[in-house]
């Protein structure tokens with residue numbers, strides 16, 4: 001067996017056994033790489049979960065975290081394969097999913113994202129100053145509603161269901177592996193970040209989660225951008241439905257407060273929603289009050 005094949009096969013069977021422990025990850029720590037199904041897996045470093053596909057003919061990476069962890073991810077992937085990387089997909093524009101893009105420059109043939117992502121990324125960088133603006137590497141390939149391509153013996157589908165976490169979210173689905181990357185459309189059992197300033201919509205986020213669960217097979221496996229440390233960053237459609245129910249409860253609770261004549265500040269004075277206590281995740285910094293504030297804005301400022 002050739003070295004490359006050996007490394008690829010070994011890596012696919014259990015990444016921890018063959019991957020070098022990069023200096024970013026101290027000896028004794030678990031490997032940041034996990035294989036899920038077929039030749040699709042996750043990389044956990046700093047920021048939103050990276051997804052990857054490494055097969056005999058193609059390499060696809062989903063999201064890039066930050067420069068340092070992106071480099072660690074690239075090093076690990078280069079141990080699995082000698083192939084050039086075909087595609088980096090950004091699930092959305094947030095920095096913890098795109099700031100590692102420069103590390104992929106020259107290593108990946110194309111960067112794909114929803115058509116709204118470059119502008120959102122640019123606006124966000126602009127608000128942080130010239131240095132941030134100069135550091136951006138943007139998607140060079142964009143799509144409007146759906147995008148599909150064969151990558152080696154796998155087919156990748158990319159779908160935009162409208163505004164949800166931001167105005168430019170994608171669901172990436174590897175058809176044969178039957179694994180989908182949700183980006184930040186999923187905060188697994190944790191109060192989510194809802195970026196209203198970048199076009200987020202709670203009501204359409206509910207629709208997005210419903211549509212995804214309906215469009216994909218019931219036994220699809222899902223990768224989540226972020227997750228409660230007790231529950232992790234992968235799961236099933238049951239987790240999507242729970243997050244959908246959380247948003248429904250969030251809008252319902254906020255609407256009832258408004259109808260009862262309460263002030264926004266009064267409505268914001270709770271730490272958990274009934275039935276969703278575990279969303280106050282250990283070590284998680286985003287509070288429910290921030291979610292209620294966005295729900296209040298969406299319910300009072302949107303008229304159509």
Ligand SMILES: [Zn+2]
Pocket residue numbers: 092094165184193
């Ligand atoms: Zn995000």
